[in-house]
Amino acid sequence: MNEKTTADLENLRDLIDGVDQQLLHLLRKRLDLVAQVGAVKHAAGVPIYAPQREASMLAKRRAEAENINVSPQLIEDILRRLMRESYLNEKDVGFKQVKQDLGHVVIVGGEGKLGQLFTQMLTLSGYKVNSIDKNDWQNADVIFDGAGLVIVTVPINVTCEVIADKLTQLPQHCILADLTSIKQKPLAAMLDAHKGPVVGLHPMFGPDVGSLAKQVVVVCHGREPQAYQWLLQQMEIWGARIVEAEAERHDKAMQLVQAMRHFSTFVYGLNLCKEEADIESLLQFSSPIYRLELAMVGRLFAQDPELYADIIFAQQGSQHAISDYLDNYRDALTMLKAGNRQEFVTQFQRVAKWFGDFAPQFQHESRAMLQSVNDMKAG
Numbered sequence: 001m002n003e004k005t006t007a008d009l010e011n012l013r014d015l016i017d018g019v020d021q022q023l024l025h026l027l028r029k030r031l032d033l034v035a036q037v038g039a040v041k042h043a044a045g046v047p048i049y050a051p052q053r054e055a056s057m058l059a060k061r062r063a064e065a066e067n068i069n070v071s072p073q074l075i076e077d078i079l080r081r082l083m084r085e086s087y088l089n090e091k092d093v094g095f096k097q098v099k100q101d102l103g104h105v106v107i108v109g110g111e112g113k114l115g116q117l118f119t120q121m122l123t124l125s126g127y128k129v130n131s132i133d134k135n136d137w138q139n140a141d142v143i144f145d146g147a148g149l150v151i152v153t154v155p156i157n158v159t160c161e162v163i164a165d166k167l168t169q170l171p172q173h174c175i176l177a178d179l180t181s182i183k184q185k186p187l188a189a190m191l192d193a194h195k196g197p198v199v200g201l202h203p204m205f206g207p208d209v210g211s212l213a214k215q216v217v218v219v220c221h222g223r224e225p226q227a228y229q230w231l232l233q234q235m236e237i238w239g240a241r242i243v244e245a246e247a248e249r250h251d252k253a254m255q256l257v258q259a260m261r262h263f264s265t266f267v268y269g270l271n272l273c274k275e276e277a278d279i280e281s282l283l284q285f286s287s288p289i290y291r292l293e294l295a296m297v298g299r300l301f302a303q304d305p306e307l308y309a310d311i312i313f314a315q316q317g318s319q320h321a322i323s324d325y326l327d328n329y330r331d332a333l334t335m336l337k338a339g340n341r342q343e344f345v346t347q348f349q350r351v352a353k354w355f356g357d358f359a360p361q362f363q364h365e366s367r368a369m370l371q372s373v374n375d376m377k378a379g
């Protein structure tokens with residue numbers, strides 16, 4: 001580089017640094033305003049997540065961006081990232097308590113990660129929360145006395161047993177809920193053990209979400225829905241989206257969404273391990289999509305094997321779904337071994353037709369994900 005180039009670059013880079021510093025101060029200002037919104041919402045019991053406000057704000061900023069020749073997608077990406085920050089910050093001021101006269105909450109399995117998250121959210125909403133774990137059952141009478149809500153969040157393989165053995169003497173008007181990732185059996189066990197209000201919940205997220213904004217909670221109604229309506233409302237204030245489902249339909253969906261998904265991921269990892277793949281060099285050659293895929297597989301093995309064993313072994317029906325998958329895999333392999341390229345193209349088109357409008361929609365969504373994977377690369 002000659003001297004003039006160096007000087008020009010330095011000059012421009014100084015100006016860019018100045019703009020970035022201004023951006024930083026604007027971010028501080030925005031965060032402060034969002035904190036004030038949080039306080040107003042907290043006082044009024046308005047949900048943390050406001051989809052209409054977001055949609056109209058994004059539409060306006062996109063249009064304004066276009067007017068000044070800024071990519072609308074750029075401002076949308078930035079605003080969406082800022083809104084994620086808002087959910088986290090709004091959370092810290094706490095939430096309105098929907099049910100004032102509840103009595104206390106007991107989380108059965110409160111030491112678990114999901115139990116801790118619910119303890120935190122309920123506490124931020126003004127409820128008194130106690131927890132009962134494996135070693136506390138000798139004090140059960142005292143702990144459950146006066147409870148208005150009991151939430152069971154113990155490993156799936158002991159859930160029904162804990163409900164049937166330990167939760168038969170709850171106060172009559174107490175709500176009994178569970179957070180298990182299957183719903184038919186726990187719901188039946190709860191209805192059996194307790195004569196008061198019962199509701200099955202399945203939070204469709206891990207305990208590391210940070211905020212419940214936009215996260216889905218599946219609700220399977222058990223008994224006396226009017227008695228636990230406030231709880232659904234409370235979760236909506238946390239930002240969650242409530243999706244009602246029949247327990248049977250939910251469990252069937254979980255065979256694909258969870259059991260089969262995680263099992264395939266497990267086998268993918270097992271295969272890499274047995275083949276002694278060299279992750280370092282795979283990463284060197286990786287395309288963004290491979291990097292994303294490897295991250296999705298790798299993250300499984302950073303977690304608790306017991307949790308995934310619970311999910312995969314929870315339902316007999318999952319074995320059918322997984323074996324159908326294996327059959328399809330085998331058929332596809334036969335096609336490959338036979339060199340039947342034409343058949344591959346035909347099957348490909350069949351699947352594409354079946355995906356319909358979802359295929360281009362998913363292509364669009366995944367493009368943004370792949371680009372952020374690329375953004376994260378350093379050096």
Ligand SMILES: C=C(O[C@@H]1C=C(C(=O)O)C=C[C@H]1O)C(=O)O
Nearest residue numbers: 034037048049050053054083086
């Ligand atoms: C700040 C608010 O809360 C959330 C965050 C928003 C933001 O950061 O702009 C917008 C809408 C809400 O989902 C609000 O409601 O205005």
